Amino acid sequence: MIPITSFDQRGASSATPRFLLSFAAMIDWLGEFKLFSAHLGKIDFSKLKIRKSVSISAIRRIVTFPNGPSGLERDMRATLLALMLAISAGPATAQRAVPPPSPARLPMSTVFIGESKFHALVAKAERENWRALPLGERTVRIARELVGTPYVNYTLEVDDITESPVVNLKAMDCWTYYENALGFARMLKHQPPPYKPAHLLHMVEIERYRNGICTGSYLSRMHHLEEVFYDNQKRGYATNITSRLPGAVRLQREIREMTVQWKSYRYLRSTPSLIEPMGSIEAQVSRLPVHHVPKAHARSAEAYLQNGDICAITTKGPYGYTSHVGLIMRVNNRAHFAHATSDRDKGRMTIIDRPITDYLNENSKHAGIVICRPNDVTPSPLWKQSVVQR
Numbered sequence: 001m002i003p004i005t006s007f008d009q010r011g012a013s014s015a016t017p018r019f020l021l022s023f024a025a026m027i028d029w030l031g032e033f034k035l036f037s038a039h040l041g042k043i044d045f046s047k048l049k050i051r052k053s054v055s056i057s058a059i060r061r062i063v064t065f066p067n068g069p070s071g072l073e074r075d076m077r078a079t080l081l082a083l084m085l086a087i088s089a090g091p092a093t094a095q096r097a098v099p100p101p102s103p104a105r106l107p108m109s110t111v112f113i114g115e116s117k118f119h120a121l122v123a124k125a126e127r128e129n130w131r132a133l134p135l136g137e138r139t140v141r142i143a144r145e146l147v148g149t150p151y152v153n154y155t156l157e158v159d160d161i162t163e164s165p166v167v168n169l170k171a172m173d174c175w176t177y178y179e180n181a182l183g184f185a186r187m188l189k190h191q192p193p194p195y196k197p198a199h200l201l202h203m204v205e206i207e208r209y210r211n212g213i214c215t216g217s218y219l220s221r222m223h224h225l226e227e228v229f230y231d232n233q234k235r236g237y238a239t240n241i242t243s244r245l246p247g248a249v250r251l252q253r254e255i256r257e258m259t260v261q262w263k264s265y266r267y268l269r270s271t272p273s274l275i276e277p278m279g280s281i282e283a284q285v286s287r288l289p290v291h292h293v294p295k296a297h298a299r300s301a302e303a304y305l306q307n308g309d310i311c312a313i314t315t316k317g318p319y320g321y322t323s324h325v326g327l328i329m330r331v332n333n334r335a336h337f338a339h340a341t342s343d344r345d346k347g348r349m350t351i352i353d354r355p356i357t358d359y360l361n362e363n364s365k366h367a368g369i370v371i372c373r374p375n376d377v378t379p380s381p382l383w384k385q386s387v388v389q390r
Contacts, residue, residue, distance in 0.1 A: 095236030114169025136308025247297025
C-alpha cells in the first residue's frame, strides 16, 4: 500500500512528504518532465487502494517552489495534483461482493430492448479487446457507440406494480445512457464471455438499486443521484471525488420531487401507498453530505476529470440537488460532456457535447457539477471455471 495517510490544517502527515519528495526526485532524475507525463498516462489508478483522501490544498502547500514556479514547474505541480487526486480517488472502502441477479419477474421482451445492438457491441468489444482497457476507457468506448440513440423519458416504467431492472438500447434518457455504458463496460471485466442480455441487466441492477438488489418493489430503486453515488461508494463500487476538487462547497437541499410530483410516476400513480415511504426516503437523501463544484470553478476542476467519470449537473432550485447527468469524455485536453439531451436543437438524442464548463455556462439554471468515479466490480468466479475448462 502506498504510504499516504491523511492531511490536517497544519500540513501533511509524516508519511506523505517522503512520498512526494520521492516523486520530485524521480522527476528530477528523469531529466525531462514529458517522459514522466507519458508514463503517468499508463497508470491504472483503479487498482490502487488508499485508506483516506488527500486534499488538494494540502498538496499545494507541499509542492511549492522558493523562487516562484517556472512554466515547467507549474506543469509538474499540476500533474502531481492530478496524480494525487487520481490515487486518492481509488476505492477507499473494502469492496463488497457482487450480489447475484434478482429473479426474473417480467418477460425478457419487456425488460430488454435492443438485443441486436447488444450483440453488435459485444462483437466489437471482443474484436478490439476492450476488456483490457481501464474502466473509464471502456465506458467511453461504449458511450461513443451509443451516440445518436433517441432521447425518450420513462423507459424504466414498464409495469404498474412490479419493479425490474430494465435496459433499452433503442431509447435512453440521461440516467439510462450512463448506466447502460457503465454496466456494459463492467460486464466485460466482471465475467467471461459469451455474454447475454441478462448479464447487462445484472450490471445495471447493481448500479441502480439500493445495495445492488432489486426486490421487485419500486422503492428498491434509487431515484436520486445523490443516493446512487452514496450507496455505490459505500459498497466500494465508486468514489465521489467532488469534495476534493478545486472550489468544491457543501450543498443543503430539501428533496421533495417524487412526493410532490407523484402523478408523473406510473408506479406511484398505480400504488399511492408508496408515496409516504417515498417521502421518508427523500428525507434521508436530504440529509446526505452533498458537495458540488460551482460553475465558476468548473474550468479549474476540468484538469482532474477522467474518461468515464459520472458528471451530474446541480440546479439552483431549493428542492433538488441535480437536474441532469452524463459522462466525461476527454477530447483535446478538455473534459467534454456526453449525455442524452432532450434539447430539440441538439437532436433529442445521445451526443458528445461541449466541454463541461461551456455546457454549464450556456444555461443560467445550471449551478455546478458533482463527479463520481466508478470502479470495476469484483470478478465473477466464472473466470476460474473458464481457465480450468481451457
